[in-house]
Amino acid sequence: MPTHSDNSLPFVLVIFGATGDLAKRKLFPALYGLYRTNLLQHHFAVVGVGRSPIGQSDFHQMVHDAVRTHSRISVEEREWMSFIGRFEYVSLDVKNAEAYKELLSVVGKKEQELGRAGNRLFYLAIAPDLFGPVTNHLKSSGVASAQVGKRLIIEKPFGHDYPSAKALNEQIRQSFEEEEIFRIDHYLGKEMIQNIEVIRFANSLFEPLWNNRHIDNIQITASETVGVEDRASYYEQAGALRDMVQNHMLQMVMMTAMEPPSRLNTEAIRDEKVKVLRSLRRYTEEEVRHYVVRGQYREGTVNGKPVPGYRQEPNVNSESLTETYVAAQLYVDNFRWAGVPFYIRTGKRMPKKVTEIVIRFKDMPNIYFNKKGDLGPNLLIIRINPEEGIYMLLNAKKQGTDRDVIPIAMEFCNNCGQESPEAYERLLLDAIQGDSTFFTRWDEVSLAWKFVDPIRKAWERFDLPLSFYAAGSWGPDEADRLLAQNGAKWLPVYDPQAQPLVQAVEQAPHLVHPVEQFPVLTRG
Numbered sequence: 001m002p003t004h005s006d007n008s009l010p011f012v013l014v015i016f017g018a019t020g021d022l023a024k025r026k027l028f029p030a031l032y033g034l035y036r037t038n039l040l041q042h043h044f045a046v047v048g049v050g051r052s053p054i055g056q057s058d059f060h061q062m063v064h065d066a067v068r069t070h071s072r073i074s075v076e077e078r079e080w081m082s083f084i085g086r087f088e089y090v091s092l093d094v095k096n097a098e099a100y101k102e103l104l105s106v107v108g109k110k111e112q113e114l115g116r117a118g119n120r121l122f123y124l125a126i127a128p129d130l131f132g133p134v135t136n137h138l139k140s141s142g143v144a145s146a147q148v149g150k151r152l153i154i155e156k157p158f159g160h161d162y163p164s165a166k167a168l169n170e171q172i173r174q175s176f177e178e179e180e181i182f183r184i185d186h187y188l189g190k191e192m193i194q195n196i197e198v199i200r201f202a203n204s205l206f207e208p209l210w211n212n213r214h215i216d217n218i219q220i221t222a223s224e225t226v227g228v229e230d231r232a233s234y235y236e237q238a239g240a241l242r243d244m245v246q247n248h249m250l251q252m253v254m255m256t257a258m259e260p261p262s263r264l265n266t267e268a269i270r271d272e273k274v275k276v277l278r279s280l281r282r283y284t285e286e287e288v289r290h291y292v293v294r295g296q297y298r299e300g301t302v303n304g305k306p307v308p309g310y311r312q313e314p315n316v317n318s319e320s321l322t323e324t325y326v327a328a329q330l331y332v333d334n335f336r337w338a339g340v341p342f343y344i345r346t347g348k349r350m351p352k353k354v355t356e357i358v359i360r361f362k363d364m365p366n367i368y369f370n371k372k373g374d375l376g377p378n379l380l381i382i383r384i385n386p387e388e389g390i391y392m393l394l395n396a397k398k399q400g401t402d403r404d405v406i407p408i409a410m411e412f413c414n415n416c417g418q419e420s421p422e423a424y425e426r427l428l429l430d431a432i433q434g435d436s437t438f439f440t441r442w443d444e445v446s447l448a449w450k451f452v453d454p455i456r457k458a459w460e461r462f463d464l465p466l467s468f469y470a471a472g473s474w475g476p477d478e479a480d481r482l483l484a485q486n487g488a489k490w491l492p493v494y495d496p497q498a499q500p501l502v503q504a505v506e507q508a509p510h511l512v513h514p515v516e517q518f519p520v521l522t523r524g
């Protein structure tokens, strides 16, 4: 059976964990978004699986509440019935092999109604220790037999280290082929992450400069204002390294550093991404001390509100060593990137929610300008979240002066005026269509674990220091020292809604010297 289909083919989507948080906050709203934007043809059915013994009408009400609360598109009551009419709930214990008979019969019934059998998607929005039993039972019960077209969509975390990820993969592979497995990294569904390849490969302006001859360093930030929320039982085991670095941060490194693929097709793109991970310098446990910083938030103030420290959060060990912040200096040791540091940082309880990639170009020779120290660097900022945009910082002559240089900013907002689709909408649609470009292949996952595992081991084995930072700050001082050892600094993160880019940069005098006047070119 082909895994790549067009989206007019009828399909049945089985969501395991249909009564859970992920289904309510992301999956049902995403399905509704696709439905309302006419991206789903009318031939589909959704079978929700959970343990709770609820009836159909309670399930329908739950989906309604979830969509009303979390969807970017408001519920159109007149159309609601034709949407929810496709949903059916099955209560079963996924560990019980016998229970899959009922699932098979419900899926079969739905396919009969749709008039086509054998195009089945299974979404595992359940705890990872259930992935193995579920995929085994799906196969042995015939719900996902070799004779049907099937795809498996799996949530993170995919293991907690390389050996556990490998074991999990082997389990799943007993029932599904690699091409049938869609491993979610929701960052790959974000509009501006997908835009990186277009920005890079559709502009003659950038590609010739995209290398170690012209780029001084690259800085990738994913900061959050939220703390651990109610996820302590997961987060205490994961920490920021597993939660954010192993997946989302490395994905951003890959998208930024990859070579142009031979074709814009799934495997060619994924091959190039994997090559970046192969070239990523792996730190010995001893080197970790010099290149990686781990931090944990103490109490502080975020958005004007006092918040507790991580160790005071509910269900967190009062002596927890779990990191809520990681900063690292990475190197992609290939011809293009030799010597260019990729500085990455991610943390919770920071001053702003921001995900961005900043390309800092090399300084111009100090021959003509900079006599007054007024020549700043050229920056290209790719803003991923929550604002989406591209920003460039250039130098130009200050109006009315002889040769005084001022920074000017060019800004493009990607989601001003029109909201971008949610990451889960894009990813669900891709999975329905059998396009796995923006899902992670097993070799990506395994190499990412092989990169982060020695870091975790070094922290544990050498008892490397955990640095503390006040909630509401940009992280521990050690993260600044990490860059200072190269004579570099974190570039300021700016808030496009609050101030123009040049003003924000002005606040970092090490970057750009006083600005009195600047045009801001905006395209929205």
Ligand SMILES: NC(=O)C1=CN([C@@H]2O[C@H](COP(=O)(O)OP(=O)(O)OC[C@H]3O[C@@H](n4cnc5c(N)ncnc54)[C@H](OP(=O)(O)O)[C@@H]3O)[C@@H](O)[C@H]2O)C=CC1
Pocket (backbone or CB within 6 Å): 016, 017, 018, 019, 020, 021, 022, 023, 025, 049, 050, 051, 052, 053, 092, 093, 094, 095, 124, 125, 126, 127, 128, 155, 156, 157
């Ligand atoms: N929530 C999120 O934003 C994100 C979650 N994830 C991952 O997605 C997965 C689900 O997370 P989340 O929705 O938050 O978890 P929840 O705890 O909210 O939901 C778990 C779901 O699994 C069902 N379930 C548990 N055990 C069984 C069983 N034996 N048989 C049948 N159903 C069972 C529950 O059913 P019932 O409630 O009826 O008992 C419930 O629907 C996890 O792997 C998580 O790490 C990943 C990224 C983000």
Ligand SMILES: O=C1O[C@H](COP(=O)(O)O)[C@@H](O)[C@H](O)[C@H]1O
Pocket (backbone or CB within 6 Å): 224, 243, 244, 355, 385
């Ligand atoms: O996967 C995760 O991502 C979120 C951050 O995602 P974003 O889309 O809001 O940037 C993070 O809060 C969470 O801890 C992590 O599991």
